[in-house]
Amino acid sequence: MPDHILVAVAWPYANGPRHLGHVAGFGVPSDVFARYHRLRGNRVLMVSGTDEHGAPITYGADSEGVSAQEFADRNNEIIVKELQALGLAYDIFTRTTTCNHERVVQDLFRRLYEAGFIEPQTVLGAFSPSTGRTLPDRYVEGTCPICGFPEARGDQCDNCGNQLDATDLINPRSRLNGEVPEFKQAEHFYFELPAFAAELERWVRRQKHWRPNVRNFTLRLLEDLKPRPITRDLDWGVPIPLPGWQERPDKRIYVWFDAVMGYLSASIEWAHNRGTPEAWQEWWRNPNSRGYYFMGKDNITFHTVMWPAILLGVGELNLPYDVVATEFLTLEGKQFSTSRGHVIEVSDFLSRYDPDPLRYYLISAGPETSDSDFTWAEFLRRNNDELVGTWGNLVHRTLVNAQRNFGGVPEPGELSERDQRVLDQVEAGFDSVAELLEAAHFKAALAEALRLAALVNQYLGEEQPWHAIKTDRRRAATTLFVAVHCVDSLKTLLTPFLPFTCQHLHELLGYGDVLAPQPQLSEQLEQCGRSHLVLGGGAGYEEQDRWQPSRIESGRRLPVPEPLFKKLEPTIVAAELARLAGGD
């Protein structure tokens, strides 16, 4: 009986291209996990999309002189193509500006409101007189009333550290355009988080399988929950679905509140698009389904507190089973910074290098349990020593020897103890790698697969089929038969990590089917008349368990092999560092 696995991937904000830190956090680990479960034959639903509402989108649009929708469209397309190029095989990657999303968000809002979990409150907020838009506290600056620091922000003074209200500032002005903001009373809706505190705490305490940092951080958050605003004075976002509010052009649902609901709305859209409108319930209402949420650590609170509280408030929807938060990736020792040019964008990287080496790096040296650093020197080393040297070389020497001497998979003689041992060792990987992957220990899982590749290199070195071929052809045939089996098995173990090159290898091994599907872009037309880009469809799920040791038959003809990976020149390190410095 296959499992239902929801892979809920954090929604990238549509304010520009994604960099390596972003995809190290939410992207690659979630895809490895989803691909593993699909190979296993489990029913995976992997959902995400671009998060397109909120004030920063309107500011970005203003600075480029386009509408918020145009700005979001542009960035959605950029991001979708980056994720596709990385081989992230979503079942659906959609957006928050679809009619479907708006409908789902409004429905959830109404249900929470009717259940009494949403309350109105009146607050004093800053507005920009020239644009009529609300100005978040942190965009107001002025003189600190406590220490006199002239550039204090509306939420806190950077000089003396005191918490402030924007209304406290002397000579307040907008950090966006310098004008004097206007302060007005405004009515907003608040989500009653404290109503869920006790139930959330009981739930979190039971989640012993969570990463400790996620669990501890969440338990601390739960000690002090306050009602949280879920509407804003803004003209860009989902309208508030209440009489007298729905039509107002200046009030919208706060972006965080609508964004987390995307997991559900995307699942519903996926079900609708494939003509089975109720199918999403298999992942959301089936008690045996497990939901795994992937994100960077800055997003933990939304996934362990806010979203679970919403789910509890609405009822009859599964809470997350695991919340897999990744730490931060730095770049050459410093934080990524788009504005300072200290950044490597995904598309820029992929214009010069292949996706699998990047995926390999982001898993093997990524910020899984603590912050980690991307350096070009380490990327070069990982590519050349590990991908090319250990794994790529094992594949190539095995295939070259088998193909050149036997034209394909050789007919073996009797297996020796040594032959059987290496086969057993590799076969054991199907359990050990699976166990690590299911526990979201990606780094260890990949290291385990590579360790097995090294064992096969060792085996070849001992058996030396290139010598035996001259004296004992049958012995050489047996060794290469064993080696081909090992390579074929390791191919399966590595497919979640390296989908492009494992598909290539699959073909070099003479298979004609698709082992590692890649996501496709399509245009989706909604009933409301709008259309949008969707990434997905290339994945689906297998009905069979392909996570099995090789059964490749002897006698199969193999094509002339070609290398899976490119060895990189050491000179790229200096060149890339110079490129980075040029961006500063």
Place this chain on the structure above:
RNA sequence: GGCGGCGUAGCUCAGUGGUAGAGCGCACGACUCAUAAUCGUGUGGUCGGUGGUUCGAUCCCACCCGCCGCCA
């Protein structure tokens, strides 16, 4: 300022209440089928500092130093 994280071999990182591991580097050796790719052996750390709890701490607690992040 508040909160949090980190500090383990030259480097990048795992890890555990019973005085530590991997990969790389380095040294030497084997091999030369393979993208000069592989394989073996060896080298290497008073686990940031000081106290405390404990029969015993790198792992728990307190403080300190250093680095980083969040609140911003």
